Amino acid sequence: MVSKTTLKIRTGLLLVFSVFLMGMEGTGTGDVGQDSLAARQRELQERIEVLRSEQDQLLFQKQFSTMDSRYLVLDLARGRGQLKYRSRVFLDFTFGPLPKRVIRTIPRGARAVTRKFEESGGRFALSFGKAFILRTNNATAPGLKIPQLIVSPKEMRSIFFALEEGSLAYILR
Secondary structure, eight states: OOOHHHHHHHHHHHHHHHHHHHTTTSHHHHHHHHHHHHHHHHHHHHHHHHHHHHHHHHHHHHHHHHSSOEEEEEETTTTEEEEEETTEEEEEEEBOOOOHHHHHHSOOEEEEOOEEEEETTTEEEEEETTTEEEEETTSOOSOTTSOEEEEOHHHHHHHHHHOOTTOEEEEEO
């Protein structure tokens, strides 16, 4: 039959292998794969949003390269803007930096000038609906709860007289 030595060896081997067999329940590997898949999906979704934004901007520029009108391109994150006519740049300008929380409130894409404000003493402002206001630092703020982009008076004078109500600005974030 089975000797005591063989029984001791079998028992010892069973105890040694039981340590390895306890970790083979399969719970750890499935979660790691699922987490990495979810992270990859988030990355791809962000990339899709970036590509859609770039596509919208290119379509906007293509549309205005054939039309006979002036427009603005505003990069809120960099604090820079351009006054353009067709594919030519008339004016490069800067505006005061905005906090990231304010930048997120301004919708990206095309926005039209809804109203022009002109005050005595060279104070100008352009309203883009409830999205934002482009103005000089000495102009009165028509809407206090609307984000304000502050441009130097000299640059604002050029922008103010170049754009009409209904002119468009393309917003980049």
